[in-house]
Structures are given as structure tokens and as C-alpha cells.
Amino acid sequence: MRGTSTAYRREPSPRPITQSGSHYPRKADLRGANVKQRDYDVVIAGARCAGATLACFLAREGARVLLLDKDAMPSEHVLSTHWIAPRGMDVLDEVGVGEAVRSVTPATRIIRGNMEGKLIDLEFADDLSMYCPRRKRLDDLLQNAAVAAGARLRDRTRVTSLVRENGRVCGLRAFRGDREQTFTAGLVIGADGRHSTVARLVEAEEYLGYDAPRASYWAYWDSPGCWKSDPAYRFDAYFGFVADDMRIVFQTDHDQLLIGCSPPIERAESWRADPRGALRAAMASDPLIAGLIRGAEPVGKVRGTVKERYFFRRAAGSGWALVGDAGHHKEVALGDGMTEALLQARSLAGAIGEGNDQALARWWRARDVAAVPLHFLGRMAGGRDGPTELMSVVFSRMSRRPDLMERMVAVMERRLSPFELLPLSSVLGWTVAAGLRGRWAVFKEIIEAGRQGLALSREMRARTRLLCESGTAWEVRQDHRAGWRSRSWKSAA
Ligand SMILES: Cc1cc2nc3c(=O)[nH]c(=O)nc-3n(C[C@H](O)[C@H](O)[C@H](O)COP(=O)(O)OP(=O)(O)OC[C@H]3O[C@@H](n4cnc5c(N)ncnc54)[C@H](O)[C@@H]3O)c2cc1C
Incomplete structure (x- = not known):
């Protein structure tokens, strides 16, 4: 453990939580007999961009938050650029x-x-x-913000197993040195990166995965x-x-x-x-x-x-959720994993504030709708065979079109979906022109790009349907904050 602030050293007093599974007690719950003692409202495994940010947002809302990390902090995150x-x-x-x-x-x-x-x-x-920013510096700033907001941080503490009650996750066990401790909580969050222990323990299934x-x-x-x-x-x-x-x-x-x-x-x-x-x-x-x-x-x-393996994982279940790389790891060449983790932490805090597992399920589905387009883009841009003839034709055309460069900037700012960057008619026109000049490979590549576009469109339809089935108003709001709206995909499909 480190740090000297009073907030950091303060031991949280136990807080009741409803047996019905609400993460926060309502006044009515406190009056009734239907209460249980939990050590924390939320315990988070992993204290970097996803975990520390989430802890900060939750603690500011008055939640009792415990933040654990196996590493000594502050420390460099060795396998990430910035x-x-x-x-x-x-x-x-x-x-x-x-x-x-x-x-x-x-x-x-x-x-x-x-x-x-x-x-x-x-x-x-x-x-x-x-x-x-170097990770040692960034993660330290985030951890200090979480601690200042009232979260408790314990570093060098490795989460090893979960506590369950009637099938619901209600805490975890962790080792600091050779001392094991059990922490009970209304909600357990895996923010423990792409090799997430929490994901393994809850057997969160993977989808859309591939090896880098x-x-x-x-x-x-x-x-x-x-x-x-x-x-x-x-x-x-x-x-x-x-x-x-x-x-x-x-x-x-x-x-x-x-x-x-x-x-x-x-x-x-x-x-x-x-x-x-x-x-x-x-x-x-x-x-x-x-x-x-x-x-x-x-x-x-x-x-x-x-x-590396890039994937999505189921991100919410009974008493648990996965945030950041623990639930979704994408092509590193996009340089977007930390931004994604930060955005997810913010939106997950909102879902947790709703106080029930349904809100977490909707958050998971909204995450997918927001993140699937970049995942597909990463697969194309980071492919083994790049740069393709088609990529170099598009790049060359873009270099002469300030309007397209502006749209590219909008994509990087997440104001525009990457698949809305280029008008289809322009791409087809450039392809035919390049092919007629003897760059035959573009014809094969445009067919492959079209196949990927159709796969994305199918995936977005399926993910949007799952999102709609899990609710309506909340996730559209969250999805909008994530950068582009599922509705534009619905109409494109
Ligand atoms: C080569 C490479 C380059 C990258 N470059 C970029 C880039 O330029 N920009 C960008 O945005 N993203 C980049 N990324 C992705 C980025 O690193 C991640 O998306 C981001 O770190 C995810 O944050 P996180 O908090 O979810 O997980 P992490 O940053 O991985 O943090 C997880 C934390 O959980 C802790 N932990 C793990 N297991 C346990 C356990 N059992 N108990 C307790 N604690 C545990 C770990 O010690 C770690 O501190 C890159 C990734 C790679 C591999």
C-alpha cells in the first residue's frame, strides 16, 4: 500500500446492500430486514486506465470502492505505448x-x-x-484521483478467486505476499487487462477473436x-x-x-x-x-x-462486469485501447449508478455497438498483407483531397465512424481507374474489402438488435457519448 492522504488510509465502514442484488441500498432496504453486510459497494481488480478511472467516478458518487492491483504502484506498464x-x-x-x-x-x-x-x-x-504520457505517470495520476475521491487502493495484491452466493459473484479473494484476504462487495469489476483473471473466473465467453x-x-x-x-x-x-x-x-x-x-x-x-x-x-x-x-x-x-490476441468478451453477469482490455482488446496499431478503456470506465460508472444487473447488461451491449467498427477497422489496417494496393490508392487520393483529410481527422476524434470515411462511389471509381492502369490487385482487394464491409454490417445489425432487446433510452444516450450512434448503422444496414 502507498500514499499518505487521509482518504487513502481511511478504512471503510461496512455498508449494507440488498439481497435482491441492487449495488446500492435504497432507503427502503435500510429500513427492512432484507439487508446484508458487505465490505464494499464495488471491488475493482486492476488499477490503471480502466480500473482507477472507474474507481474515481464511483467514489465521487459516494460508493465504497476498493481498488486492487498486483503490481507495485506507481509503475510503468511495460507492454503499452501511450x-x-x-x-x-x-x-x-x-x-x-x-x-x-x-x-x-x-x-x-x-x-x-x-x-x-x-x-x-x-x-x-x-x-x-x-x-x-508515460504510463507510470498517467496511471499514477489516475490512482491519486481515485484515492482523493475516497477509493481505497491496495497495490501488490493479486486477485486469485471469487466469492459466490447462490450463483451470484459477491466478492473476491486476493493475496498480498502470502497473506490471503477476502473482500465482499455488491459488485466485482475485472479491470485487470487482456489476460484478466476475473474474466477467466467468471468464464466470460469470447467472440470476434483473432490472433494478431x-x-x-x-x-x-x-x-x-x-x-x-x-x-x-x-x-x-x-x-x-x-x-x-x-x-x-x-x-x-x-x-x-x-x-x-x-x-x-x-x-x-x-x-x-x-x-x-x-x-x-x-x-x-x-x-x-x-x-x-x-x-x-x-x-x-x-x-x-x-x-497478442484481439477479442470481445461478455462484459457483464450476475454481480460482475469487465471493463477496458479485460472485456475488449483491439489491434494495438489503432492506438485506441486506453481511450476505449477511459470511455468505458465513464459509461460503466453511469450503469453501475443505476443499481441493477440489467443496466450492466445494457452497458455491455452498448459497448459492443460503439466498439465493433474500430475492431473491424483494426483487423483490416493491421492485417498481415498491408499495405495493400487498395490502401495505397486510397491514401494517394486522400493526400490530394483536404475534405477527406478532414474526415480522417473526424474519425480519429471519434466524431465519425471509420466506415463512413469514404463515399463508396469514390472508392469504386478510384479502384477502376487504378485497375485500368494495370494495378490489377485492386480488383481482388476491393472484393475482400466489400466482404469485410458486409460482415461488419451483419455484425452491427446483430449487436444493435441485442442492444435494443436489452432496453432503449439509456443505451442510446451512452452510445452517443461513445462517439457514433447505432442508429446510423441501423439505417446503413
Ligand atoms: C504493444 C501495445 C501497444 C499499445 N499502445 C497503445 C497506445 O499507443 N494507445 C492506446 O490507447 N492503447 C495502447 N495499447 C492498449 C492499452 O495498453 C490498453 O488498451 C490499456 O492499457 C487498457 O487499460 P486497462 O486498464 O484495461 O488494462 P491494463 O492497463 O492492462 O491494466 C490492468 C491492470 O490489472 C492488473 N492485474 C492483472 N491481473 C491482476 C490480478 N489478478 N489481480 C490484481 N491486479 C491484476 C495489472 O497489474 C494491471 O496493472 C497498447 C497495447 C499494446 C499491447
Whole structure:
């Protein structure tokens, strides 16, 4: 355990909760005999973007919240880069840590895209900048906000099993060192990441899952003198697709650059022996990045992950819910997992406030409707065979169309669904023109893209139906907050 604030050290007094399963006691419950003693209203396993944010929102509403994490805090989250989109920054502002993030991390307003040598610069408004804070700093800010709101944080505490009563989850057991403790609660939340213990214990079924076709390796370099001063580097972040590698450069705090690469998984096997040498060689082959790392060594270790699986999991059941990566992990190249976790934490807090399992079920269905389009986009954009001829045709056309670049910015700000980015008639026209110029592969690729579009449309119809079956008013409101409305998908279907 860490920290010194009074709120942090305060032991919560037991609070009653109804046997009927309401997470919060109503006045009538308190008067009647139908009450049970629970240690907390909500116990959350996992104390980073999803868990700490949720704890903060709930504690502010007066809930008794216990936040557990197996790691010592504050600590770096080793397997994540740090890109936060504007909608994620909105949530950080609501939590009250947005300004602290802005004060230590440079804003990202201009993103340079590179597709096989074709460049575009996407420009964001000042108040819609993105940020890449190191996780140790960000997660610490969120945990402090949760503690200041009245949540209790216990780090180095690993959740190992659940407590059940008549089939309903009503608490968990956790180890700190070799000491086991049991905490009972009205609701147990798994915010414990993609390898979630809570998800395993409740046997949350997976759907729309697939194995990542790419690995990711990255390291930090001190910003060189040419960064920003040389006209070649008048941008804040870089996404490149060169040969069959994806490359990124993000500016992060400590005046450092995060530079990384996502090679296809088969090639990553050969990286394992010498990730430092392999990363350096890949980066040196990209002229733009080569200029940033020339003559310099990375600060600290090269980090990487070779085996990722992207999926959705059932996110709510009797006495439990999963938030953030525990319930949905998407293609990391989108750089959207933290933003997603923050948005989910905010909307889940609203659902928990409703005080019953039906609201949680509706939240789960609304999450799916909001998240499925990006999941499909990630599968296409992060595919093994990229960049395809079709991608490079579209990219090249976009570079000449400021209106389309503006729409791309709207997608990144989550104001527009990625599948509403390009008019179908334009894409078909560009494909035919490219095919007639001898780029035959585009015909095969447009058929595959159409197949994916139909699959998405079918999936959205099914998910929207499930959402409608689970209620009406609440989830439309939440879905709207998540960025795009299910209704537009209904009419598109
Ligand atoms: C290579 C890579 C790059 C990425 N880059 C980006 C990016 O640039 N931008 C972005 O938005 N997203 C990125 N992501 C995704 C992002 O890391 C996740 O979406 C985000 O961290 C999810 O937050 P979370 O709170 O749900 O889970 P996590 O951040 O994974 O936190 C889960 C916490 O649960 C704790 N925990 C686990 N098991 C237990 C247990 N049994 N008991 C107690 N505690 C437990 C862990 O210690 C951990 O602290 C990337 C992911 C990867 C793999």
C-alpha cells in the first residue's frame, strides 16, 4: 500500500446492500430486514486506465470502492505505448488529471502518415490535441484521483478467486505476499487487462477473436537536435507503412521519442534473439526515422510483444462486469485501447449508478455497438498483407483531397465512424481507374474489402438488435457519448 492522504488510509465502514442484488441500498432496504453486510459497494481488480478511472467516478458518487492491483504502484506498464485520442483526453479532464498530463507531455497536433513514400499531414485543432504520457505517470495520476475521491487502493495484491452466493459473484479473494484476504462487495469489476483473471473466473465467453498477425517492438530515444528544428521534422507524430512494416514515432514526456515497429509475426521470430539490433536495422531503413536515431542509442530496454490476441468478451453477469482490455482488446496499431478503456470506465460508472444487473447488461451491449467498427477497422489496417494496393490508392487520393483529410481527422476524434470515411462511389471509381492502369490487385482487394464491409454490417445489425432487446433510452444516450450512434448503422444496414 502507498500514499499518505487521509482518504487513502481511511478504512471503510461496512455498508449494507440488498439481497435482491441492487449495488446500492435504497432507503427502503435500510429500513427492512432484507439487508446484508458487505465490505464494499464495488471491488475493482486492476488499477490503471480502466480500473482507477472507474474507481474515481464511483467514489465521487459516494460508493465504497476498493481498488486492487498486483503490481507495485506507481509503475510503468511495460507492454503499452501511450497514444491518447481527444475523446480520451475529455475523460481525463473529467477525472481532473488532463491539465497535469498536458503540463508534462507535448501536444500532438500534426500527424505525418507515410504509405510507401507518399506523405500526408493530418492536422488537429489546438483543443483536440493528442498526448502520449508515460504510463507510470498517467496511471499514477489516475490512482491519486481515485484515492482523493475516497477509493481505497491496495497495490501488490493479486486477485486469485471469487466469492459466490447462490450463483451470484459477491466478492473476491486476493493475496498480498502470502497473506490471503477476502473482500465482499455488491459488485466485482475485472479491470485487470487482456489476460484478466476475473474474466477467466467468471468464464466470460469470447467472440470476434483473432490472433494478431503482427508483433510490436519499441524503445525510447532522447529527442535529437533535428527534431522540430529541421524542416523535415515539422510534425508531432509519425505513422509509416514501409515495405511490410508499420513504424511509429510519438513524442512523449522526459523530452523523449518513442520509436517503434510492427513487423509481421513470422519475421518477428528472428527479432527475439536481438531485438535491439533488429529494431535499429528496421528503423535505419526508413530515411525519416534514420535521421532521428543516427549515432544514438535507445534509453533503456527495447520492449516488445509477439503474441497478442484481439477479442470481445461478455462484459457483464450476475454481480460482475469487465471493463477496458479485460472485456475488449483491439489491434494495438489503432492506438485506441486506453481511450476505449477511459470511455468505458465513464459509461460503466453511469450503469453501475443505476443499481441493477440489467443496466450492466445494457452497458455491455452498448459497448459492443460503439466498439465493433474500430475492431473491424483494426483487423483490416493491421492485417498481415498491408499495405495493400487498395490502401495505397486510397491514401494517394486522400493526400490530394483536404475534405477527406478532414474526415480522417473526424474519425480519429471519434466524431465519425471509420466506415463512413469514404463515399463508396469514390472508392469504386478510384479502384477502376487504378485497375485500368494495370494495378490489377485492386480488383481482388476491393472484393475482400466489400466482404469485410458486409460482415461488419451483419455484425452491427446483430449487436444493435441485442442492444435494443436489452432496453432503449439509456443505451442510446451512452452510445452517443461513445462517439457514433447505432442508429446510423441501423439505417446503413
Ligand atoms: C504493444 C501495445 C501497444 C499499445 N499502445 C497503445 C497506445 O499507443 N494507445 C492506446 O490507447 N492503447 C495502447 N495499447 C492498449 C492499452 O495498453 C490498453 O488498451 C490499456 O492499457 C487498457 O487499460 P486497462 O486498464 O484495461 O488494462 P491494463 O492497463 O492492462 O491494466 C490492468 C491492470 O490489472 C492488473 N492485474 C492483472 N491481473 C491482476 C490480478 N489478478 N489481480 C490484481 N491486479 C491484476 C495489472 O497489474 C494491471 O496493472 C497498447 C497495447 C499494446 C499491447
